[in-house]
Amino acid sequence: MSTAPETERSVDPRDVTAEAPVLEARGIVKRFGHVEALRGADFTVRKAEVVALIGDNGAGKSTLIKTLSGVHAPDEGELLVGGRPVRFSTPVDARQAGVETVYQDLAVADDLSVAANLYLGREILRTGPLGRLGLLDKRAMRRGAAEALSQLGVRIPRVTTPIAMLSGGQRQSVAVARAIIWATSVVILDEPTAALGVVQTERVLDVVRRARDAGMSVVLVSHNMPQVLEIADRVEVLRLGRRAARFRADEVTTDELVAAMTGSLVTEKEDR
C-alpha cells in the first residue's frame, strides 16, 4: 500500500488548524417526501487526499454525493468550498467549482460516442463564426478523448464507438475518465469499481492515486473494505443520514469500520 509523500499534512480529523477543507458539508438535511435521506450530515474533503465515504445500503451516501455535486439542493445545511459558503443549485455550479462526479447510475448517454460523452456539456466548437453557430469540432474532441483515455490507461476500441456497445466495465471506465479529465479540485466517485474486473479495478484505483498525487482530492464511495483501506487516506462513515465516525485509514481495521457502519462504534458526537 503506497501512501503519498505529503501525508504529513493534517489528516487527523480532530486537528483543524491546517488550511480550510476544499469541500465541506455541514448539517445537510435532505428529504424525499417522508423519507429523510440525510439528517444533518457532515462531510469533509481536504486537499490532495483520498477520502472514502462508507455506510450501509441506504445510509445516504449517494444522496450526500448528489448534494455535493449540485444534483440535489439540500433542505437544510450548508456547503463550503475552500472555507467559503457556496450554493450549488445545478450540476454546472459544482463543476465550475472544480467538482466532478461519477454517479452510481453512471449518467452516460448510451447512444452517443465515447468522445461525445467525454465532452458532453463542454463541447469543443469550431473557431470563428462557425463556432458561434454551434458547429462542433469533432476532430478535436476525438483527438482529445483518445489522448485522455490513453493517458488514463482506459482501453476502448475507438472513441467513436457508442457507449451502448461497450461492456459494463468499459462504460464505468469512461465515466471515471470523464470526471478525472475535467476535475480541477475534487473528484467524487460513487462505487466506481462495482462493475469492474480485477484488472480494471486496479486501473481505476491507480487513476485515483495519480489524481491525488497531482494534487486533486478524491471522494470514493465503496462497499469494499479492503479496497477502502488500501486506497484511502481517511474514511468517513455515514449511518442513517449522519456522519457516525471518522478514521485515518492507516489507524483503522475492517472490523472497526463495520462496527461504525452498524452503529456499535460511534466517534462523532450525536448531538451535532
Add this chain to the structure above:
Amino acid sequence: MAPSTTSNRRATTRQRRGGSVLAAVVATAVLAACSGVEVRDGSDDQAAATGEPTAASGPLELAVLPKAVGHEFWNTVRAGAECAAELAGDVTVEWDGVTAETDVEGQVNLVQNFVTRQVDGIVYAATDSTALAPATQGALDAGIPVAMIDSGTDPQPEDVPLYATDNRAAAVEAANLLAEELGAGEHEVALIEFQPGSQTNTERVEGFTEGLGQHDNLTLVGQQPSHSDVNEARRVTEDILTANPNLAGIFAANEPSVLGAAQAVEAAGRSGEIVIIGWDAAPDEVAGLRSGQISALVVQNPFNMGYLGVQNMVEHLREGSPLESADTGVTFLTQENVDTEEAQAILEPSCDNPPVG
C-alpha cells in the same frame, strides 16, 4: 319554388336520348319530393312562425348532428336546419358533430349524450349505417324521435324517416352524363371515391359502376380514394393520369375529391381535355365549372336535408304528424345553367328564398 324540371331518373334518360341539353336540372323521386313540397306549404310556415297555437307548442330543443363538421356541405345543412327552426318558432337547434367522418364511435357517443340530455328530437346523419343503428334505437327507446338526414342506418326503423339524396340513382346519372360528354368511341375513365366503407361512398361508387355498365365503350382504368383530403385526391389523380395517358374522363365523388382531381388535371396541362364530372358545389368547384375545368357537378340539396329534417320533426312533435322519408333531390349543374335562378337558389341557399320547393 320547384326546380324548373322535376323528373325521375327514367325521365332524364329519355330526355337525354331525346337530345336535350345535359343541363337538365334533375330531381329524382318525384313522388317523395312532392310530398315534401306539399307539407312545406308557405302558409304553414307562416303560421308556425307567428306562433299560432298548436297542440304541443312550447319550446323545442333539437339535436342536429352532421357526419362531421368542416365542410361546406354540412354548413349548408345547418343553415337549412336553422331556417326551418326559425320559421317554426321557438325551436333551438343544437348543432354538434365529430371532426372526422371516420369517427364513428365518437358519433355514437354524441348521439347517446343527446339522449341522456333528453332533447326533444334528434336529427342526424349517420357516419356508419350499421354502427349507428343501435344509437338510433337507443334514442327511440328513450322516447326521443329520430329523423335521419343524408345517411340513414341499417336497419332503418320504420318510424325513422330519411331525408337524403338518392346517391345511387344520381351516380348512375353521373355515369350517363360522362358517357354523353365523351361521345362515341372507346374511352378510359377513372373514379375518385372518398371514404371506402362509408355508406354514401359505397352508394355513389356502386351507382357509378352500375351506370358505366350500360356504356360498353367506357372502361374503368383507375379507382382510388381521396379520404376526403384535397391533397390526397390530387396525388392519386396525378398517379392515375401518369398510369393512363389516354384517360378521357373522371368521376370524382365528393368535394375534396373533385378539387384535387381538377388540380391534378390542371397541373398535367390537360384541363378541358379530360372530362370531369364532380359532386357537390364548393365555391372552387363552381369556379372550376365556370372555367371549363369541370364539365358538370352533381349538386345535392343539403339545405333541404336540414330543412326537411327539422321541419318534419317539429311538426311531428307539435302536431303528431307521422314522419315520412323524402328524397331531397339533386341538380346537375353545368356551365350553361349555373347562372340560372334555380341553380343559384341551390348554390347559395338562404332562408329568405329557401331551395326547398
Add this chain to the structure above:
Amino acid sequence: MRERLSNALSEFTAAAALVVLFVALSFASPHFLTADNLFNIGAQTAVIAIIATAQTMVIITKGIDLSVGSVAALAGVVGAITVRDLGFSIWAATAVAIAVGALAGLVNGLLVTVARIPPFIATLGTMSAARGLVFIVTGAVGVYGLPESFQLLGNGQILGIPFAVVLTGVVAVGVAFLLAQTRFGQYTYAMGSNLEAARRSGIPVGRHLTAVYVLAGVLVGLGGMIAASRVNSGQPNYGIALELDVIAAAVIGGASLFGGQGRIIGTLIGAFLIALVRNGAVLLDISIHYQMVIVGLIIWAAVYFDQYRRRRLESRG
C-alpha cells in the same frame, strides 16, 4: 466501422427496400420511370418529408408529436386567410404560417418541460386544440378564392424542379447538419438517450427541449403552408392522421421511439418508401386496402428490425 454500420443498418435496409421497390416498379409500370412521374412523386412527398423531419427531431428526444397534422392544417388555413382577407403576399403568409407552427411548438415544449406532461399526452391535447382552432378560424369551411400567386410554394418550379422539392432538400440538409454537426444536435441526441445524464452534464434540458419542439413547429408550419399552396386553398380537414404517416416514415428510417436514435437521411428514405408504395399502387391500380396492408408490413418489418438490432446490442453490453 462496425458501430457506424450498426447505426446505419436500418437506414441501409430501408434504402435497399427503396431501391428494390424502385427497380420493381420500373419494370412493372411503363409510366413509373418517367420525368413527369418522378416529378410528381417528389412534389407529393415534399410535405410529408418536411413534417417527418420535424417528427424525427422530436422522436430523437424520446418524445412524440401527435399534433403535426392539426398544426399543419392550422398554419395552412391561417396563411390562406391572411392572403384572402388581409392581402398578404405569399411570403408574408408563409412567415405567419411558420409563426403559427412555432407557437404551437412552443406550447408543446412548455407543456412537456414546464408542466411536465408526457409528450404523448401534451401533443394529443395540442392536436385536438389546434384542430378546434382550425374550425373556429375557418368557420369549418375551406378557405378559397386565393390568387394564383398563392400556389408558388406548392406548385411553383425552380429550374424545372418543384419548389416544394427544393424546400424539402433545404430543410432536410439543414436539419441533418444541425443534428450531426452542431452542439444543438449533440444535445438533442443526449437528451433522448439519457435525460438525467444530459441534465447532470449541465445541458439546459428544459430550454433545449422546448427549442426542439419550437423548431419542429416551424417545419410543421412550413409544411402546412406548402400543402395549402399545393391545393390553392386552406383545408380545415387537412392532415387528419398525418402524424401516423410521418411517425411511420421516421421509424422505417431507423428513428427509435426509445429516443437517442434517428437520422434525417433515414427519415427521407422512409418517407419516399411510403410514397413509392402509394404511387406504385395507383400506377398498378392496386386498391387502397392493399396499400395500407403493405405500409403496415413495412412498419412491422422496420420496427422488428430495430428491436432485433437493439437486443443484439444489449446482449453484447
